[in-house]
Amino acid sequence: MSTIEIEEVTVRLPTADEDLLVLDRTSLRLTERRVALIGPNGSGKSTLARLLNGLVTATTGRVVVDGLDVAKQGREVRRRVGFAFTDPAAQLVMPTAVEDVALSLRRLHKDKRERQRAALAVLDAYGLTGLGDRSVHSLSGGQRQLLALAGVLATDPSILVADEPTTLLDLGNSRRIADLLFSLEQQLVLVTHDLDLAARCDRALLVHDGRVVFDGPADEAVATYRAMA
Amino acid sequence: MSGALLGSYQPGGTWLHRLPASAKLWGLLVLGVVVVAVRGPVSTMLFLAGALGLVAWSGAGLRLFLGALRGILVVVVLLGAYQAWQHGWPRAVESVGDLVALVLLATVLTVTTRIDEVLDAITRGLHPFARLGVDPEKVALAFSLMLRAIPTTIEIADQTRDAAVARGLQRSLRARLTPVVIRVVAHARATGDALHARGIGDDA
Numbered sequence: 001m002s003t004i005e006i007e008e009v010t011v012r013l014p015t016a017d018e019d020l021l022v023l024d025r026t027s028l029r030l031t032e033r034r035v036a037l038i039g040p041n042g043s044g045k046s047t048l049a050r051l052l053n054g055l056v057t058a059t060t061g062r063v064v065v066d067g068l069d070v071a072k073q074g075r076e077v078r079r080r081v082g083f084a085f086t087d088p089a090a091q092l093v094m095p096t097a098v099e100d101v102a103l104s105l106r107r108l109h110k111d112k113r114e115r116q117r118a119a120l121a122v123l124d125a126y127g128l129t130g131l132g133d134r135s136v137h138s139l140s141g142g143q144r145q146l147l148a149l150a151g152v153l154a155t156d157p158s159i160l161v162a163d164e165p166t167t168l169l170d171l172g173n174s175r176r177i178a179d180l181l182f183s184l185e186q187q188l189v190l191v192t193h194d195l196d197l198a199a200r201c202d203r204a205l206l207v208h209d210g211r212v213v214f215d216g217p218a219d220e221a222v223a224t225y226r227a228m229a
Numbered sequence: 230m231s232g233a234l235l236g237s238y239q240p241g242g243t244w245l246h247r248l249p250a251s252a253k254l255w256g257l258l259v260l261g262v263v264v265v266a267v268r269g270p271v272s273t274m275l276f277l278a279g280a281l282g283l284v285a286w287s288g289a290g291l292r293l294f295l296g297a298l299r300g301i302l303v304v305v306v307l308l309g310a311y312q313a314w315q316h317g318w319p320r321a322v323e324s325v326g327d328l329v330a331l332v333l334l335a336t337v338l339t340v341t342t343r344i345d346e347v348l349d350a351i352t353r354g355l356h357p358f359a360r361l362g363v364d365p366e367k368v369a370l371a372f373s374l375m376l377r378a379i380p381t382t383i384e385i386a387d388q389t390r391d392a393a394v395a396r397g398l399q400r401s402l403r404a405r406l407t408p409v410v411i412r413v414v415a416h417a418r419a420t421g422d423a424l425h426a427r428g429i430g431d432d433a
Contacts (some may be wrong), residue, residue: 053426078428085426090419095377096238099345103373104427106366112349133240137380152427 002066002080002158002187004030004052009061011047011210022047024210025061030189034182036198036218037191038225039207048207049161049191053083065159082157082186086164088141088148097123097139097147098132104154119154126150126180142173149180161189166197195222239289239340246287250346251354253338260334264327270319273326280333289340297336298329300383305329344373370429374420385412 011023023044037045050056051063054074063070070077085091094100101119109115123132126146136144145165152160162181166174178197181188190201198204204221206214206228214224240246245253264276284294298305305325312321338347348369355365389408390399398404 055422055426075428078426083426085419085423087419089381090416091423091427093374093377093420093424095339095344095373099238099343102345103429107428112345116345133238135237135380137384155428 001031001033004028004159004187004189005064006030006048006051007062007064009051009058009063011044011051011056012059021210023051026212027061028205028212028215030187030203032187032202034188034190034201034203036201036204036221037189037207038193038195038198038204038221040229043207044210045191045205045207046163048205049163049189050083052159052161052189053078053081055083079155080157081159081161082152082155084145084149084152084160084162084165086167088144089136091148091151092136092144094136096133096135097128100136100147101151101154104151108155122150122154123147126153140173141169142176145169145173145177146180149177153184153186157186159187159189160184161191163191164193165190166192166194195225198222237293237340238343239287239293241288241341243286243288243341245283245337245341248341250342250350253342254347254350254354257334257338261331264330264334268323270322270326273323273330276330277326277333280330280337283337284333287337287341289337293340294333294336297332300379301328301332339376344376348373370424378417381416382409382413385409385416 006026006028009023009026010021012019013022014020026048037048039045047056051058051070052065054070054077057071065077065080068077068080092100094103098116098119101122102115105115105118105122109118120132123129126149128143128147128150131139131143131147136147139147145168149162149165160181165181166177169177174194178194178200181190182200188201190197192198199218199222201218203216204214204218205212206221206225208228214221260276264273267276284291305328308328309321309325312324351369351372352365355363355368359365386409389412390405392408393399393401393404396404
């Protein structure tokens with residue numbers, strides 16, 4: 001399992017008036033296979049997740065993934081850390097499903113035919129058989145999220161960070177995506193408002209006002225959050 | 230509608246499908262220049278007939294092409310009306326006809342060619358310019374993102390229009406345009422984040 005180390009990280013974002021403190025002197029060491037980040041909107045949990053892939057840069061402190069400093073070795077880190085967003089529409093950048101997966105595979109497969117075969121195999125593996133030539137616009141919400149995950153997982157990262165991947169989905173698709181996430185070999189860092197989903201994790205962090213206010217077993221974190229709300 | 234505009238590959242076995250992407254891109258470039266350079270409504274009608282012939286040949290179905298044309302309907306109407314008013318009907322027929330022919334030709338390219346093949350063709354074509362600092366991979370990706378952005382922008386505009394109508398603000402230009410601009414910029418930022426997260430710029 002990978003090791004994620006967050007060392008005294010503070011994140012401030014510039015605003016019109018003054019810098020906004022989003023995450024305050026946070027230190028963590030994540031080695032569990034499934035880690036949930038829960039908390040209210042605007043609490044800083046997405047910022048915490050985005051630090052792991054270099055999408056957000058720490059104002060002070062540092063983030064280290066498997067010994068690699070995210071700020072200094074971003075390219076290597078991004079090969080290890082896949083990131084799935086809430087809205088797959090922004091993540092799917094190519095017109096058709098197979099082309100989007102193929103885009104992820106350009107680094108691994110230089111030969112076009114080989115890349116095409118590999119992309120189709122990825123679609124098959126994630127239950128998207130037959131949808132390769134479909135426009136990503138014509139896919140259902142669940143299919144789009146599944147495709148977005150397939151595009152990320154195609155390069156076999158060792159960590160998957162998923163930022164509210166089920167928020168926009170109906171119950172059936174939400175379950176489908178959740179089952180997929182929890183069947184993965186990869187280490188999973190899951191930002192979620194679905195407390196049932198969070199409770200299935202090995203560890204959960206409750207984030208509030210830019211601080212981790214509870215860190216421990218998922219069921220206890222969920223109970224603490226419910227008591228707070 | 231949004232999914233019908235450019236960038237909708239339709240699998241098929243026609244000669245157009247088998248033609249290399251680079252040949253089709255060059256063909257589109259040359260035809261584009263010729264359509265614009267050769268003046269007169271008669272030549273325009275010939276170009277339109279040729280474009281329609283290629284549409285039929287592509288085997289992709291007329292509905293898809295009508296969808297693409299619907300996306301430029303407002304522009305066609307405004308352009309045609311302006312040209313007819315300022316320069317007369319022959320010029321209006323020429324301007325609108327040329328535009329429609331070019332959109333049809335571009336749509337023939339995208340329905341018969343995978344974007345992946347287009348990217349590869351552009352990348353190969355730009356390799357000689359790498360010495361001058363041009364990054365072929367980035368140019369090819371930008372081309373693809375542009376194609377992908379068109380239906381997304383139309384989808385956002387459709388949603389914003391519906392929201393304005395639902396609030397009884399269908400006549401408010403501000404209610405119909407401001408959210409589109411904000412959401413398109415937000416989408417562009419989110420797409421940038423997604424590309425960054427996927428490490429795509431790292432390899433280019």
